[in-house]
Amino acid sequence: MHRLVWWQHFRKLGPWLTRGVRAWSLSLLLLHFALTVIYVAPINPVKIALQPIVYGTIGQYFAQNWSFFAPNPISSNISLLVRPLDPVEAKLDSHDLPAGEWYDLTSPFWSRFQGNRFSAYERLSRPQANAMRMYMGGSPELGPWIDACHKGDQDACRFYEREMQKFREHALEVLVRIASGFVTESFPNHANFTHVALRVRSQIVVPWSQRFHGKPAISDMDLGIYAIVDGVASSGIYQHVN
Amino acid sequence: MRSWTASHPRVYISMLTSALAPSISNLSLRKAWEWLAWEPQHRLGTRFLQIAVGLMLLFRVATEGRFYGYLWGPSGVGTGGMTRLFGSTVGGVLDKSFATSTGTLGVLAVLALSAILLISGRVTRLATLGAFLTFFMLEQRLPELPDGGDNITRIVLIYMLFLLPPRANPKQGGLLVWFHNLAVLAIIWQIVILYTTSGIMKAYGDKWHHGVAMYYVSQVEWFSLPALRHMFMNPFVVTLSTYIPMFYQLFFAIALLSPLKLPWLLVGMIFHVGVATFMGLVSFSTVMIGLEGFLISDDEYAYLLALSRGLRQWANRKWRFRRMPAVPSAEQPEVLGAEP
Numbered sequence: 001m002h003r004l005v006w007w008q009h010f011r012k013l014g015p016w017l018t019r020g021v022r023a024w025s026l027s028l029l030l031l032h033f034a035l036t037v038i039y040v041a042p043i044n045p046v047k048i049a050l051q052p053i054v055y056g057t058i059g060q061y062f063a064q065n066w067s068f069f070a071p072n073p074i075s076s077n078i079s080l081l082v083r084p085l086d087p088v089e090a091k092l093d094s095h096d097l098p099a100g101e102w103y104d105l106t107s108p109f110w111s112r113f114q115g116n117r118f119s120a121y122e123r124l125s126r127p128q129a130n131a132m133r134m135y136m137g138g139s140p141e142l143g144p145w146i147d148a149c150h151k152g153d154q155d156a157c158r159f160y161e162r163e164m165q166k167f168r169e170h171a172l173e174v175l176v177r178i179a180s181g182f183v184t185e186s187f188p189n190h191a192n193f194t195h196v197a198l199r200v201r202s203q204i205v206v207p208w209s210q211r212f213h214g215k216p217a218i219s220d221m222d223l224g225i226y227a228i229v230d231g232v233a234s235s236g237i238y239q240h241v242n
Numbered sequence: 243m244r245s246w247t248a249s250h251p252r253v254y255i256s257m258l259t260s261a262l263a264p265s266i267s268n269l270s271l272r273k274a275w276e277w278l279a280w281e282p283q284h285r286l287g288t289r290f291l292q293i294a295v296g297l298m299l300l301f302r303v304a305t306e307g308r309f310y311g312y313l314w315g316p317s318g319v320g321t322g323g324m325t326r327l328f329g330s331t332v333g334g335v336l337d338k339s340f341a342t343s344t345g346t347l348g349v350l351a352v353l354a355l356s357a358i359l360l361i362s363g364r365v366t367r368l369a370t371l372g373a374f375l376t377f378f379m380l381e382q383r384l385p386e387l388p389d390g391g392d393n394i395t396r397i398v399l400i401y402m403l404f405l406l407p408p409r410a411n412p413k414q415g416g417l418l419v420w421f422h423n424l425a426v427l428a429i430i431w432q433i434v435i436l437y438t439t440s441g442i443m444k445a446y447g448d449k450w451h452h453g454v455a456m457y458y459v460s461q462v463e464w465f466s467l468p469a470l471r472h473m474f475m476n477p478f479v480v481t482l483s484t485y486i487p488m489f490y491q492l493f494f495a496i497a498l499l500s501p502l503k504l505p506w507l508l509v510g511m512i513f514h515v516g517v518a519t520f521m522g523l524v525s526f527s528t529v530m531i532g533l534e535g536f537l538i539s540d541d542e543y544a545y546l547l548a549l550s551r552g553l554r555q556w557a558n559r560k561w562r563f564r565r566m567p568a569v570p571s572a573e574q575p576e577v578l579g580a581e582p
Contacts, residue, residue, distance in 0.1 A: 066439040071447030075458040110463040117522040120305040130386040205461040235312040
């Protein structure tokens with residue numbers, strides 16, 4: 001009897017519970033998308049004010065970037081050059097290294113990818129391409145901080161530098177692992193290679209106004225000399241690609 | 243009542259109007275609530291999306307799977323993990339999958355199996371969970387690998403967890419329907435956010451603003467076909483190919499609420515086939531086409547189906563008439579058996 005009374009009470013509550021669940025879930029969805037809109041919006045006062053909550057929620061678990069070649073599209077070919085070094089060469093400064101025997105690890109992927117769209121070549125070039133871009137520009141999330149730094153905010157400058165340092169360290173870790181895998185794979189009989197020199201080559205697309213007669217500008221940036229990481233898995237593609 | 247396959251154009255126009263009517267009339271709160279609470283929406287779109295996401299995941303496993311050790315393995319290029327997001331207990335357990343080659347291969351196997359289940363429409367909720375978990379793990383292992391298509395897939399997979407399985411027949415007005423429709427709404431909003439953000443960002447970009455952005459994209463090795471580079475040096479080609487995607491994205495949300503919705507989505511699908519072919523972003527384009535197909539409501543699919551049936555009947559009639567021998571006229575009676 002007692003149980004029946006409880007069940008009747010519960011049945012009366014049922015529709016209210018359902019309405020409660022509906023109201024709660026819809027509110028949560030609205031809040032989620034309000035935060036998402038703030039997250040993807042350009043820098044504005046609301047975004048700056050709500051930065052901790054927006055980046056702690058959406059930035060952490062629903063991170064998204066819909067720039068898709070915007071605001072300005074990619075306009076340079078950036079490739080990773082690697083030079084395996086023996087212990088003697090490893091003591092030299094990056095600028096004193098011989099000009100020869102640099103290996104371009106990126107360009108062969110592009111030419112193969114242009115020949116076969118249903119392949120992994122583009123994907124395999126992504127880690128190095130994105131790591132090089134990260135090394136040079138950090139992340140889009142640092143945009144507001146560099147803006148504030150340029151306006152004279154010293155705290156913003158310090159924060160930017162600290163974050164940039166982290167991005168560079170991570171990018172270098174990825175690039176050194178890629179280079180180490182390449183050396184292990186391509187020179188299995190050259191046990192005397194202990195280091196790698198890394199270089200980023202940028203080839204800027206000829207501007208639209210000079211498209212018929214301009215020559216692309218090429219510039220190199222040395223990233224330094226690093227010890228080869230032992231045991232990095234080889235991809236099995238470099239002998240094939242090169 | 244007239245048949246769906248009736249051939250008069252007015253029938254199709256009235257069908258299209260009734261198919262598009264809910265998207266416009268639902269702007270009232272009461273109707274919006276009914277839309278969410280009563281019947282599951284976008285059932286066919288849901289299948290379209292599940293198949294597209296499954297194909298995209300399967301494509302990735304098929305092309306990148308043989309490099310599993312190099313990309314995600316215990317001594318591969320990727321060294322990231324889930325601990326940053328989920329702490330050392332949950333994250334640590336998930337990261338152990340990448341401690342051995344077998345574990346890494348296992349993650350890919352679960353992803354492939356989930357993709358196949360999504361395509362076939364079996365145990366789709368479990369398949370979505372498997373796909374999301376393994377996809378997210380691979381992304382966190384090597385965050386330098388994914389592209390925009392992977393980004394939207396990862397987010398949409400979360401919402402897809404709440405979508406009803408293809409053959410489910412839930413109680414009308416029940417909570418299962420409610421959560422399905424909330425997921426539908428979330429996916430629609432997410433797509434609108436994607437397009438609108440991208441459109442706004444392009445609009446204030448210098449090269450997009452001045453109509454030359456596609457020239458630069460077409461000259462970069464990463465996303466171009468050398469054979470097409472010269473074509474993008476033509477002022478008309480480059481201006482049109484720059485402005486069309488920019489305006490397409492900017493007006494996407496408005497187009498969804500207008501009678502232009504279906505043609506707009508069709509243009510989007512054709513555009514993404516072009517992106518897959520010329521820029522080579524096959525997985526990105528597959529998922530984007532899936533999302534565009536998801537936006538088509540069940541009534542609109544019914545309209546498209548009826549339209550295609552009507553067109554087929556019309557073409558059959560036309561073809562049959564053309565193939566039929568000419569009726570002999572009285573002035574030129576047919577002479578049989580005169581040939582040698």
